[in-house]
Amino acid sequence: MIKISDITKSYGTGGSxxxxxxxxxxxxxxGDFTVILGASGSGKSTFLNVVSxxxxxxxxxxxxxxCDITKLHDSELTEFRKDNIGFIFQQYYLLPNxxxxxNVRMGADLAENRDYREIIAAVGLHDKSQxxxxxxxxxxxxxxxxxRALAKKPKVLFLDEPTGALDEQTGRQVLDYISKxxxxxxxxxxxxxxxxxxxxxxxxxxxxxxGKIAGIDKNQLQKTAYEIGW
Amino acid sequence: xxxxxxxxxxLISITIIACCAVFVCAxxxxxxxxxxxQKGEITTAAGAAMYSAIVSTGKVTAAxxxxxxxxxxxxxxxxxxxxxxxxxxxxxxxxxxxxxxxxNIAKHFWIFGSSVxxxxxxxxxxxxxxxxxxxxxxxxDRLFPEIKPHFHPILAFLLIFLPAMxxxxxxxxxxxxxxxxxxxxxxxxxREYKTKLTKRESPxxxxxxxxxxxxxxxxxxxxxxxxxxxxxxSAMVQMSASMxxxxxxxxAVMMLAIGLILAFATLLLSLSSVVKGSAKTIAMMRVFGYxxxxxxxxxxxCYRPFSYIGFVIGTVYQYALLKIMVTVVFxxxxxxxEYNFDFTACAITLGLFILAYEIAMYGYSKRIKKLPxxxxxxx
Numbered sequence: 001m002i003k004i005s006d007i008t009k010s011y012g013t014g015g016s017x018x019x020x021x022x023x024x025x026x027x028x029x030x031g032d033f034t035v036i037l038g039a040s041g042s043g044k045s046t047f048l049n050v051v052s053x054x055x056x057x058x059x060x061x062x063x064x065x066x067c068d069i070t071k072l073h074d075s076e077l078t079e080f081r082k083d084n085i086g087f088i089f090q091q092y093y094l095l096p097n098x099x100x101x102x103n104v105r106m107g108a109d110l111a112e113n114r115d116y117r118e119i120i121a122a123v124g125l126h127d128k129s130q131x132x133x134x135x136x137x138x139x140x141x142x143x144x145x146x147x148r149a150l151a152k153k154p155k156v157l158f159l160d161e162p163t164g165a166l167d168e169q170t171g172r173q174v175l176d177y178i179s180k181x182x183x184x185x186x187x188x189x190x191x192x193x194x195x196x197x198x199x200x201x202x203x204x205x206x207x208x209x210x211g212k213i214a215g216i217d218k219n220q221l222q223k224t225a226y227e228i229g230w
Numbered sequence: 231x232x233x234x235x236x237x238x239x240x241l242i243s244i245t246i247i248a249c250c251a252v253f254v255c256a257x258x259x260x261x262x263x264x265x266x267x268q269k270g271e272i273t274t275a276a277g278a279a280m281y282s283a284i285v286s287t288g289k290v291t292a293a294x295x296x297x298x299x300x301x302x303x304x305x306x307x308x309x310x311x312x313x314x315x316x317x318x319x320x321x322x323x324x325x326x327x328x329x330x331x332x333x334n335i336a337k338h339f340w341i342f343g344s345s346v347x348x349x350x351x352x353x354x355x356x357x358x359x360x361x362x363x364x365x366x367x368x369x370x371d372r373l374f375p376e377i378k379p380h381f382h383p384i385l386a387f388l389l390i391f392l393p394a395m396x397x398x399x400x401x402x403x404x405x406x407x408x409x410x411x412x413x414x415x416x417x418x419x420x421r422e423y424k425t426k427l428t429k430r431e432s433p434x435x436x437x438x439x440x441x442x443x444x445x446x447x448x449x450x451x452x453x454x455x456x457x458x459x460x461x462x463x464s465a466m467v468q469m470s471a472s473m474x475x476x477x478x479x480x481x482a483v484m485m486l487a488i489g490l491i492l493a494f495a496t497l498l499l500s501l502s503s504v505v506k507g508s509a510k511t512i513a514m515m516r517v518f519g520y521x522x523x524x525x526x527x528x529x530x531x532c533y534r535p536f537s538y539i540g541f542v543i544g545t546v547y548q549y550a551l552l553k554i555m556v557t558v559v560f561x562x563x564x565x566x567x568e569y570n571f572d573f574t575a576c577a578i579t580l581g582l583f584i585l586a587y588e589i590a591m592y593g594y595s596k597r598i599k600k601l602p603x604x605x606x607x608x609x
Contacts, residue, residue, distance in 0.1 A: 085519070
């Protein structure tokens with residue numbers, strides 16, 4: 001369970017101060033598939049960075065099973081991310097001079113996961129494991145990012161606009177892999193997107209507007225990546 | 231145009247190396263020319279033997295120091311040009327996409343030659359101010375008639391303008407060759423990686439070990455610079471210790487100063503480049519939960535063996551050079567002290583080197599710790 005209470009975050013100082021998060025509170029259950037939905041500038045990416053421990057909030061708390069990560073030192077926060085968190089970003093951030101297998105190994109070694117090749121196969125890239133990112137399509141690169149994030153066996157997977165740089169077909173394919181792996185391994189998913197259709201895959205949809213939660217919807221029926229609109 | 235004088239200023243280490251190279255060459259060559267003009271006035275046998283030894287020393291020193299430093303500057307210049315094109319691939323790709331030809335873009339890289347010009351100019355004129363002292367030291371035993379330093383325009387041309395022109399042309403030619411990459415590769419900052427080399431390696435090698443190997447392999451020029459920095463430290467510090475007996479305290483201090491400037495300028499440039507070039511990798515590792523010490527070990531620690539190799543080569547080099555000087559070049563000169571390998575100086579130099587190197591590594595490790603993850607990822 002992630003218990004987020006009264007999170008605030010601002011950038012800049014004095015007259016140019018911009019409050020991006022204005023007191024957000026939210027509970028995310030274990031194994032939930034939560035989508036944070038909002039337009040550009042609504043604060044959803046900052047919210048994701050704060051909840052995942054990449055950024056510190058100005059105020060409030062983020063508690064994972066009794067541990068408030070806003071109180072942790074940098075080294076403790078790193079350790080926390082190592083043990084609990086996986087990330088997938090819109091820009092992939094793969095290591096360009098390492099093969100697919102070595103990129104996935106980056107995540108796997110942190111969890112001493114010897115079965116990382118199974119995850120490469122699970123995202124359909126077993127025949128491309130010796131290729132470099134530059135030799136892959138955008139969709140394939142994002143699947144490498146998915147495999148890398150899951151190879152470290154995270155308890156919570158954070159995704160920041162994972163299909164933002166992909167076309168419809170590739171985007172659906174990536175979401176389908178994520179959804180299937182979520183069902184298989186049962187980790188918690190927190191995904192930021194501006195695409196309302198993708199929200200139909202989640203069981204909880206948090207709508208953000210101007211740094212505040214504008215509403216929380218629960219989906220009784222979750223659609224698959226191939227059932228949603230685009 | 232996107233290449234400006236600000237980019238050339240970043241080549242400060244080339245300026246420093248060029249300055250040291252020209253300083254050394256200028257004092258020995260200027261003295262060589264001036265003393266050659268007085269050759270007829272040297273009448274004693276001791277003076278003639280000393281004359282031959284000094285002329286030979288000047289030629290060897292200018293050729294070895296100047297050649298070695300010129301080569302290092304050239305490698306460094308190519309490294310800068312490559313690095314510039316790699317980090318500005320998008321802008322250069324857009325220019326190419328708009329229709330600018332490779333040579334049209336490459337010709338602007340001449341500006342990188344200005345850093346060599348600045349270094350050579352500084353080196354030449356600081357040498358000129360030092361010449362009276364140097365002439366006095368060389369003739370301490372009064373074996374030659376009194377010689378005053380003269381300005382030789384040909385030397386100024388050879389040591390200031392010619393190197394600057396050569397390096398400017400070198401920068402343009404190399405940039406032209408690098409810019410031959412397809413537009414899309416530049417725009418998408420795609421680089422060629424050697425698939426076969428990686429495939430031959432053990433697939434079970436842990437990620438951190440693999441990262442260390444790849445970091446070294448992808449920046450081979452930095453291996454050279456780090457080894458060169460250790461080489462300079464080792465050779466010049468030990469040589470300066472020997473110079474106290476063989477030449478004079480002033481020569482020893484000059485050699486020590488040049489050695490330390492070269493060693494630290496090169497080392498700091500190399501470590502900065504390593505950290506800057508690995509910033510995105512380090513940021514991603516930190517996001518995933520790798521400790522900063524693991525990042526430092528993988529990215530910086532892999533260069534340590536090369537620095538010690540550089541130190542050993544520097545030790546052997548200075549011993550061989552001084553032995554040849556004393557036993558061959560100064561063979562006919564009287565009262566030249568015997569030269570043997572100085573184990574004490576070597577041990578002290580090694581201790582100082584380890585201390586200096588590890589302090590630098592610690593400083594850059596701290597820099598890795600302070601890398602702002604979010605801003606690096608947003609670049």
